[in-house]
Amino acid sequence: MIQVILTYIVNVIIVFVFFPI
Secondary structure, three states, X not given: OXXXXXXXXXXXXXXXXXXXX
């Protein structure tokens, strides 16, 4: 459960890094 949440958070961070608003 925690691994899934951490993976989701990491993916969101990567999206904000590569596609900043």
